[in-house]
Amino acid sequence: MTSAAVNGSRPVAIHAEGLRKQFQLGEHQSLLRTVRVLAGRGRVDPTAGFVALGGVDFSINRGESLGIVGTNGSGKSTLLQILAGTTLPTSGEMHVHGRVVPLLAVGLGFHPELTGRENVMLFASSLGIPREMIKARMGNVADFAELGRHMDTPVKRFSSGMLSRLSFSIAMQFPADVYVFDEVLAVVDGEFEERCLNEIDRLRSEGRTVVFVSHNLDQVERVADRVLWMHQGLVERFGPTHQVLEAYHRHTAHEE
């Protein structure tokens, strides 16, 4: 895989074309309208609602890592939700090659009453990992997270740093082709952050694809080959890490 990487003929890992996502604004939608839409009468008004993604195009190759930057509400998380397969776009397409391990929030999918160990089983199963494999790697997860004897404690007693450690360790111990990280290293200490960034380097060297969202631009610079800068649901810039981050720096400095 590395030889293919060198001669630049890497296959595409993720390809997005005209990706749009529109949300209905407000909390309530009348029952009557829902019934109408379900019955096939009455259409959802295409102009109403909030446009989270307004036509996004980008493409990254296998073994590359993509950094995504942008302010809150710029559409980063929606993009990742579509990539993870939790929600569908309103129009446009995304092509994803291979298995995705999405880590879209810290401690996501953990049940507070269950122990660390039980939650590893739960979360890894939700990613489609076979039970035997989870059991076999339970020790590795605990070791990487350095949670040792806390693995038998209900996670409601975990600190946010401990939850991040556990989330990240689970993602790292199971094979996938595309790894997605959304702000998962925001609350961990420097030592663990360093180990995680090294792990991400390892994934890249193995030819796996990494998508990394962070407000910490140093982390993005360290991890990403290319950066996608999102602004108000659109791609502001997409290109080599260095160039895009420089422009982003100038832009944010200007805003302030």
Added chain:
Amino acid sequence: MTETNIQNRESAQESALASLEWPVERVIKPAKRRLKVRHLWRERPIIQVLASRDFKVKYKQSVLGPLWLVFQPIALLLAFLVAFRGLADVQTSGVPYSVFALTGLTAWAFVQAALTIGAASLVSNINYIRFTPCPRPAFPIAAMIASLPAFVVTGLGAIVAAAIAGRLSPKIVLLPLGLLWLLLLMFGVVSILAALAVRYRDIISALPFLLQVGLFLAPVGYSLPELSSTVRTIVELNPLTGVIEGLRWMMLSNYEVPIEPIAISLFLTALLLVGGWRLFTRLETTMADDI
């Protein structure tokens, strides 16, 4: 086991994983539905883990734990004895009242557990719905499985009581079929309630009330011949009536069951199952946005 053995097994699993999904290209685009019934089979592992979680979580930090499974039907039986037997003097076609009530409570214990865990199964897993690709039908299905112990515990009580009263029927071997029927019916109902609760939390608020009313609109603590013809028609339209009477017929000897409620219930089971699946898969595509 030797080190190499473990490694072989792991790499076998890894290649199994790889051949399963890689290098498959997934196209994510707008769709009305994306799930097929056949997709459910490969989701067995997560369904199993979710079911054991639902069951475990129910009794965490609880002193009595699963003993609650025993107390609930006993408490209901005592209440029935006071209300239906003591006050109303309900007749039960020659079956000792406690035996009659326990056979009805077997189905009811399951219905109550399945509705309670199931209707909230999506709403209470908001993180999973929003952030993981975990297939949504796994949640109501896991709720069904986590409710099975309620059926088993009460069912064993009913069987023992029937045996003591000398009314245990050899038809008891059909009980797994009866349970399957109950499971399919409740899966239909729970799919509808859980999917709608994602948008309308009213479902969750209405549930305790629905359960209270349901207990009296089904022949759990009384028998059908006791009812006036109008009331009986209403009760026979309840899809639960046929299943409850069917299960009772399987457990008790010399117990006659009219065909109408059975037919109605079978028909409604098919309707609710197909309709529930259609509604669920239709709403499933936007659950992460609506929840």
